[in-house]
Amino acid sequence: KQKKTLPSDVNEGRTVFIRNLSFDSEEEGIEECLLQFGELNYVRVVLHPETGHSKGCAFAQFKSKEAAEKCLAAAENDSEAGGLRVDGRKLNIVLAVSRESATKLKTNKVKLHKGSRNLYLAREGLIRAGTKTAEGVSSADMAKRTRFEDLKRAKLKDVNVFVSKTRLCIHNLPKAVDRQRLFKLCLSAAGGGKGVRITECHVMYDRKPVRGQVVGKSLGYGFVEFKEHEHALQALRHLNNNPTIFTDNKRPIVEFSLEDGRKLKLKAMRQQKSKEKPKPKQKKSPGKNKPAGTRSDHRQQNKGAQSGHFSGFRTKAEVEHVEMEDGKKRQKVLPMPSHRGPKIRHRDKGKQQPQSKKAKRGLSRKDRKASFSHPRNKDNDRFDNLVAQYKNKLLGASSSKGSLIKKSKWFS
Structure with missing residues (x-):
């Protein structure tokens, strides 16, 4: 592989600087596009040193000055179909300058925009081993x-993660430091003036109850958010690695917090939905033009009779009237309820209602009377009755005289 440093002959007019590249564009695709103008010495995509992602720009050096001039002329075509494109994006190509010229332009140029991810704040408060600050x-x-720095580099590889300008993450907190003490500590570190305002202050706990305590044990870190970036930066520089805050062996580790843009969008959507929820309707006092006998009037009338809930169903005054044949009007008569039992709401129609347990019915009056009139041995009584009936049919009424009377049929 060729060296990624720029050669010293960039001022000879053979090196071009390419902007508006896709973050997914690779050096092979750019080289394939530029080879139509001449042979190349190298193509280098500029990577961010912290994240390793492409910055959307690259350098390319041709072997001849004429090839570079052809490339610049082709890129200056402003028509829709003209220009040079890689991965669907139109390239902005200019002649590269030397390092000395670039340094002069950088010092003379006022930098207004520092990127949407605030990556320049990722190095704030960094302490390297072997330096004077590490003593x-x-x-x-x-x-x-070192572990926090490695985690930060890994998280910043995600393009959706950015560095907050106002929110601080403070590590190495003693277990006795609670939210109130952390609030006062950060407020005094930022100057403590009237303009200093803290919008968020939290100490993270494990949330496991220990010996009856609901909060639990402190995890040793917390978050503090300021309203202004200047106050957050001042607090970070005062607290970070300060041996006089807690102890010399346990110093605060303060850095700007990393935020995920996707989670913040979901949080904003939830807050917006909660604001759009309809507010509960407030009870309005009856106005002058409100007809008498409405539901609100009925509630006002029965407000003092809440203790009489045992009195059952309460009727409502009906304002509708029915016209009679003679032209007069009479009050509308409300029909009786269509069913007995508990009230069936509209939402419960069609559902099987729970049946109440019926009490066991006793013997009927006829059965009770029969049980008293007959003796206990019912089978013997029934047999005796049948024998007596057949005897009367066969022998007739004169059986007492001892003479047999001929009958036509015994069963007639």
Whole structure:
């Protein structure tokens, strides 16, 4: 592979600087587009040193000055179909300058925009081992800082993650530091003036109850958000690695918090939906033009009779009238309820209603009377009755005289 440093002959007019590249564009695709103008020495995509992502620009050096001039002329075509395109994006190509010229232009140019992700704040408060600022830092604190720096680099590889300008993440908090103490500490670190305003202050807990405590144990870190970036920056520079805040062996580790743009959008959508929810209707006092006998009037009348809930269903005054044949009007008569039992609401129509348990019915009056008139042995009584009936049919009424009377049929 060729070296990624620019050669010293960029001022000879053979090196071009390419803008408006897609973040997914690779050097092979750019080289394929530029080879139509001449042979190339190299094509280099500019990468961000912190994240390793493309910055959307690249350098390319031709072997001849004429090839570079052809490339510049083709890129200056402003028509819709003209110009040079890579991955669907129209390239903006200019002649590159030397490092000395670029440094002069950078010092003379006022930089207004520092990127939407605020990556320049990712290095704020960084302490490297072996430097003067690392003197007196314990090995445990330095190991924590190294681990946090590696996590930050890994998270910033996601293009949706950015560095907040007003929210601080404070590590190495003692267990005894609560929200109130952290609030006062950050407020005094930012100057403590009337203009300093903290909009958020939280100490993170494990939320597991210990010995009856609902909050639980502190996790040793928290978040503080200021209204202004200047106050947050001042607080970070005062608290970070300060040996006089807690102890010399356990110093605060303060950095700007990393935020996920996708989660913030979802949070904003939830807040917007909560604002759009209809507010509950307030009870309005009866006006002059409101007809008497409405539901609100009925509620006003029965407001003092809440203790009489046992009195049952309460009727409502009906304002509708029915015209009679003689032209007079009479009050509309309300029909009786269509069914008995509990009220069936509209939402419960068609559903099977729970049936109440019926009490066991006793014997009927006829059965009770029969049980008292007959003896207990019912089977023997029934047999005796049948024998007596057949005897009367066969022998007739004169059986007492001892003479047999001929009958036509015994069963007639």
